[in-house]
Amino acid sequence: MGVSEGKLRYVQVSHGHKHDKWCVILSFLLDDETYSWALDHGVEITDRQDPCYVQIAAVDPFNANLVYLQHGSAVIAMDLAKGKEIWRGYLPKEFLFQKLLHCSLLVPCVLPxxxxxxxxxxxxxxxxxxxxxxxxxxxxxxxxxxxx
Structure with missing residues (x-):
């Protein structure tokens, strides 16, 4: 969950079955008028190498279409509107223990x-x-x- 473009957003990952190599990323927006969650984006990701164990790392505070994902040691910037990866970087091996704890190393913030x-x-x-x-x-x- 995070705030992007001044609106509250919720992003979730749904994984396939144990041997499937896909996951779906859904992004929801809290509607100001109805106070209910509305689906904003839905993207399916397939991975040829291993099952898609993706975690949400951060919601971009300035661009509602952009979400950062953690997939093993990779941090991926995904444009949900276009349904494609736009950037990928890798975490140092020293930080991979966080994967076992199921928590993200990224904290979205706006610095002055x-x-x-x-x-x-x-x-x-x-x-x-x-x-x-x-x-x-x-x-x-x-x-x-x-x-x-």
């Missing part, structure tokens, strides 16, 4: 624009010794996983 330029003090720097502290922005601190 000023956060990228706010200064973060260096670890272990005393507040009385700020003159020697090299000030870094959030952009300087963050390291992308795909660059490792």
């Amino acid at each position: 624009t000023w956060l990228a330029t706010s200064h973060i003090p260096s670890a272990g720097t005393l507040s009385s010794n700020k003159a020697d502290c090299k000030r870094k922005t959030l952009a300087d601190i963050l390291v992308r996983i795909d660059k490792c």
Whole structure:
């Protein structure tokens, strides 16, 4: 469940039988007038390699057609309106233990624009010794996983 484009949305995955290699992703929108859930999108996914054990990772807060799925170590951005994958990335092996816990590593959020330029003090720097502290922005601190 998540908020996208200012509306409450619910996304679910229905899996096939044990040996079937498909699943269906359904997206519902809470209607403001009737206060009931209305089907927004329905997409069937088939996978040639193994049964489709897909988990919902996140609902995009800006694009109601976009949902992020976790399939093993892969994180997939799926456009539900077009019914196709638009991006795929892979989680480091260290994070795969989360799959066993059936929870997502992704948290959809909207960060304020000023956060990228706010200064973060260096670890272990005393507040009385700020003159020697090299000030870094959030952009300087963050390291992308795909660059490792």
